Amino acid sequence: MNLFPERNPKLAWREIDGEAVIISPEDSHVHELNETASLIWTSADGRHSVDDIADAMAAKYDVPLPVAKADACELIEMLSAKGLLVSPKQPEVQAGA
């Protein structure tokens, strides 16, 4: 599991009506995410952890945290399998932190 998911920098994207539309320039494939997956996508900046994202999902959709985390993990795995999220890596550490 990618603990600090990060968007694949080789993809172009825009958020349209709260949902992400992602272009893979290398093969011109277009991915469209639903609202929940889009929340993960927009949060996946390499600094927010899975727990952070699950917190945001629990708050937004008013679901218990364990349920949100299970959903987040499933979606992150799915997005990673499609190549939309890059491989796990350590989060950037702020200087002096």
Next chain:
Amino acid sequence: MGTQASAQGSLRPLNISIGRVPLSLLIPGPHLREKALSRYREFTADSEGGLPVVLRSDAQSARRPECKDPNFSYVLDDASMLLDSFGAEFHGVRQEYALDSLLRILLTMVLLPQRGFLLHAATVVRDGRAYVFTGRSGAGKSTVASLSPAGTVLTDEISLLKFTDGRWQAYGTPFWGEFRAAGQNEHYPIAGIYTLVQSAEDRVESLTTKEVIRALLPCVLFFTSKVEANEDLLRLLLGFVGQVPCERLHFRRDDAFWKVIAA
């Protein structure tokens, strides 16, 4: 392009302008030049100073030394192109069809920062406004064009859409499909864009922004894999969709569809 310009000797450029993009074609050899002059006759321009486009018959490996890091390059069968901030080089172009294809590719790159793009679409002018009909091959672009009065079809294949003078406008292009016309170097404000669906009835269907983007993206001519350029394209299309009516047109294979879109 100084090195190239001198290398071309006293070649007289063929100046053309497509969608207000001035291009200065340096074409070696009278045969290809005559073909180009015939093909782009309606788009010739008096003014010089357009983007230099140097045609070379050699392969891409003979690229000029100072163009080691082009902004964009593309290989199309035996021909190829390089684009940098000084101009473009077309290599291996031996007939007008390759020139035409590379010009389309070049225009997609030049138009993007000018808020313009090429779209697989037929454009028909009616009452001074441009109606743009888009769709994949077989969707009905040529059918729509064939159902329109002579002289009203701006293009039956490739539409050039560009934000100029404060509004989105459709420009004529020399890039045609079945009609093989010379094209009209004219432009008109866009009344609307319609994604084509052949149907048993004539009706228009509203689309969400996402649906429009989904319909347009496969029809936009775009050839770069650079992420920034693709981001720019998405941003441009979103701006376009926000300012131009975009609907799905279900139409029979007759001209009755005008009743539902230009009532």
